[in-house]
Amino acid sequence: MIRGIVFTHANLGEAFCESVGSILGIQEDLVCLSNNELSSEQMMDALVSTTGPEGDGIVVFTALFGGSCWQTAERLQRERSDVRHITGTNLPMLLAFINKREETALDDLVDMVAGYGHRGIKP
Amino acid sequence: MSLLLIRIDDRLLHGQVTQGWGSVLNPDxxxxxxDTVAGNEWEREMYESSAPERVAxxxxxIAETGERVRExxxxxxxxxxxxxNxxxxxxxxxSGLTFDVLNMGGLHHRDGRTRILPYVCLDRNDVEALSALRDHGVTVECADVPNSERKDLFACLGSRENEI
Known part of the structure; x- marks a missing residue:
């Protein structure tokens, strides 16, 4: 199973995971992590611990391009072949991730999730 | 034209700066x-890509900062x-880049540091460097985001200045 980590400011990640749970039911391999009061080094340590052992792949979702979570996830993606990072996270992206992850390869899944994110924005 | 803000922040350029302070102060x-980031091409490019397009x-x-900033x-x-830090x-x-006010925006916890505010933790080296700046007449003002209350660092430190 491809695992997801929602890594954001304050308690946004927790709220995202709760919201996914309220729509699709609680998901075991979708976890949240906050950058609250952490240095850059501590953010990396926390993210690495949250990824756990290597498995089928991990997608790190961040919300703000250029933010400290984004930086940390970019660094981890560079180091780990099993990690993909996508930013600009919205609820349609997380719902698509849960619904498609069992039938889609990691790189295709990230592209697909980005597409759902774009299509979820309607001015 | 001027130095709008000089900020200590161990996350350097990130959301609080690009979105928070950047939106209020509108720097160019x-x-x-x-030195570490300047010496690492990948890190440099990552930071360079991370700001809104209107801001360079x-x-x-550290050695070249004074001259470049003046230019x-x-x-x-x-x-x-x-x-x-x-x-x-x-x-x-x-090195000659003097200032009157230094913004303390974020020094996060690690072994040996004592927490002064939720986003400011100091060890002995930090306190000594900040004291030396105070002796030069610099006010160290804590504020993580633009609308947070400005707190004088040494007022927050109080008697702990000599204990850390």
């Missing part, structure tokens, strides 16, 4: 003064300068 350029980003070594200001730019701030000051 974010300058990251940090420059990564410079940018003479060319008419408003600058927001980011420094990782108090020792680098003191080194910059002693």
């Amino acid at each position: 350029r974010f300058v990251v003064a940090n 980003v420059s990564i410079v070594t 940018w200001i003479e060319a008419g730019e408003d600058i927001l300068l980011l420094i990782e 108090p020792s680098d701030a003191l080194e910059l000051y002693r």
Whole structure:
């Protein structure tokens, strides 16, 4: 199973995971992590611990391009072949991730999730 | 044109700076003064790509910061300068880039540091560098985001200044 980590400011990640749970039911391999009061080094340590052992792949979702979570996830993606990072996270992206992850390869899944994110924005 | 803000922040250029302070102060350029980042092409490019398109980003070594900042200001730019820690701030000051107010935006917890505010933790080296800046007449003002209450660092420290 491809695992997801929602890594954001304050308690946004927790709220995202709760919201996914309220729509699709609680998901075991979708976890949240906050950058609250952490240095850059501590953010990396926390993210690495949250990824756990290597498995089928991990997608790190961040919300703000250029933010400290984004930086940390970019660094981890560079180091780990099993990690993909996508930013600009919205609820349609997380719902698509849960619904498609069992039938889609990691790189295709990230592209697909980005597409759902774009299509979820309607001015 | 001027140095709008000189900020100590161990996350350097990130959301609080690009979105928070950047939106309020409208700098022309974010300058990251940090030898480690300046010496790492991948990190440099990552930071350079991370700001809104209307604001330039420059990564410079501590040694070249004073001269480069003066050039940018003479060319008419408003600058927001980011420094990782108090020792680098003191080194910059002693190199001739003087300032009256230093924003303390984030020094996060690690072994040996004592928490002063939720986003400010200091060890002995930090306190000594900040004291030296105070002796030069610099006010160290804590504020993580633009609308947070400005707190004088040494008032927050109180008697702990000599205990840390």
